[in-house]
Amino acid sequence: MRGFLYGISALAYWLAYTGRLDAPVVRAGDAAASGQNAAPGIAEGARVLFPHLGRPLHVLVPDATRVRAKGFACHRSNAAFAGGSFHLADEVLGVCSSELCFVQVAKQFPFHQAVKAGCALCGSFAISPKADFGLVARQPLATKAALEKYLDENGGISGAKAARKALRYVVEGCASPAEIYLAMVLTLPYAKGGFALPGFRSNCPVELGKRAAKAAARSKVIPDLLNVEHRIAIEYDADITHASGQRRMHDATKRMVLESMGFKVVTVTTRQLASSERMRDVAREVRKHMGLPFRVKSAEFDRNHRLLQATRKSFDGLYNPQWLAGHF
Numbered sequence: 001m002r003g004f005l006y007g008i009s010a011l012a013y014w015l016a017y018t019g020r021l022d023a024p025v026v027r028a029g030d031a032a033a034s035g036q037n038a039a040p041g042i043a044e045g046a047r048v049l050f051p052h053l054g055r056p057l058h059v060l061v062p063d064a065t066r067v068r069a070k071g072f073a074c075h076r077s078n079a080a081f082a083g084g085s086f087h088l089a090d091e092v093l094g095v096c097s098s099e100l101c102f103v104q105v106a107k108q109f110p111f112h113q114a115v116k117a118g119c120a121l122c123g124s125f126a127i128s129p130k131a132d133f134g135l136v137a138r139q140p141l142a143t144k145a146a147l148e149k150y151l152d153e154n155g156g157i158s159g160a161k162a163a164r165k166a167l168r169y170v171v172e173g174c175a176s177p178a179e180i181y182l183a184m185v186l187t188l189p190y191a192k193g194g195f196a197l198p199g200f201r202s203n204c205p206v207e208l209g210k211r212a213a214k215a216a217a218r219s220k221v222i223p224d225l226l227n228v229e230h231r232i233a234i235e236y237d238a239d240i241t242h243a244s245g246q247r248r249m250h251d252a253t254k255r256m257v258l259e260s261m262g263f264k265v266v267t268v269t270t271r272q273l274a275s276s277e278r279m280r281d282v283a284r285e286v287r288k289h290m291g292l293p294f295r296v297k298s299a300e301f302d303r304n305h306r307l308l309q310a311t312r313k314s315f316d317g318l319y320n321p322q323w324l325a326g327h328f
Contacts, residue, residue, distance in 0.1 A: 010104065011121075018126045018128065054318050107158055118170035122173070125175050195280065205220045234265075234266045268282055276309065
């Protein structure tokens with residue numbers, strides 16, 4: 001094995017990955033094995049295997065390896081990583097695991113982007129340009145518990161400290177990049193630029209009573225964000241003008257049955273999500289329902305809120321524009 005997609009490039013690979021999650025894993029001792037003439041194989045293999053990824057392509061290679069090719073950024077290391085840190089792509093190239101990728105991204109990205117990357121790795125979607133709305137459902141690549149376990153086993157590697165800091169605020173189960181941003185804006189503490197709504201979980205199922213189940217023709221509904229204690233559901237309306245009639249009916253039924261069970265349902269539109277003032281109004285409404293005051297008490301809020309807003313498009317540039325346009 002001669003090289004592995006690293007950090008930002010590994011994140012792009014995993015966020016578009018729709019294959020089996022039990023791909024062969026490289027043993028810890030194999031990760032450093034490499035020949036002096038690996039560079040041509042890495043460059044050629046990457047062009048064939050990863051044409052959809054943006055450039056430069058970030059690659060982890062052993063310290064003795066040099067890749068002098070346009071469009072590559074090499075990260076050299078002979079560190080000893082725990083088993084399960086690498087996945088195979090072919091005999092020349094591999095990919096850093098989702099756990100190692102998170103650590104590397106936390107080193108490369110600012111805090112808010114690292115949190116968003118962690119949420120995406122723990123999310124239930126993959127990017128697929130030819131699918132409806134550019135996303136397909138899939139099982140999460142990682143969990144917070146798995147990321148924490150990996151950090152415990154590799155606490156000395158570069159980026160581990162930043163990864164632990166970001167992991168504290170990762171939200172599991174988000175079904176789209178927009179849902180990730182929604183969760184971050186509403187749940188991050190004031191000092192991190194969020195509106196500090198406590199106790200919310202993403203895509204947590206609500207079992208329906210007999211009457212509600214009959215009305216909804218299903219046994220459960222899954223709100224985008226849910227606070228069980230205060231019986232509040234927050235729903236993201238991506239773009240109702242482009243949604244099918246079936247989708248609109250599904251969402252309306254979900255709201256109806258939740259309200260019939262005593263939940264307060266708050267809907268957030270794309271336009272609201274893009275506006276700091278409108279999201280402030282949403283947070284104020286939710287906190288009022290929870291019986292909590294709305295007072296931004298951190299001097300760091302304004303600066304960090306701007307940094308948080310910048311993450312709305314933080315996945316831009318990870319992919320080849322031609323691939324995103326559905327041309328291959």
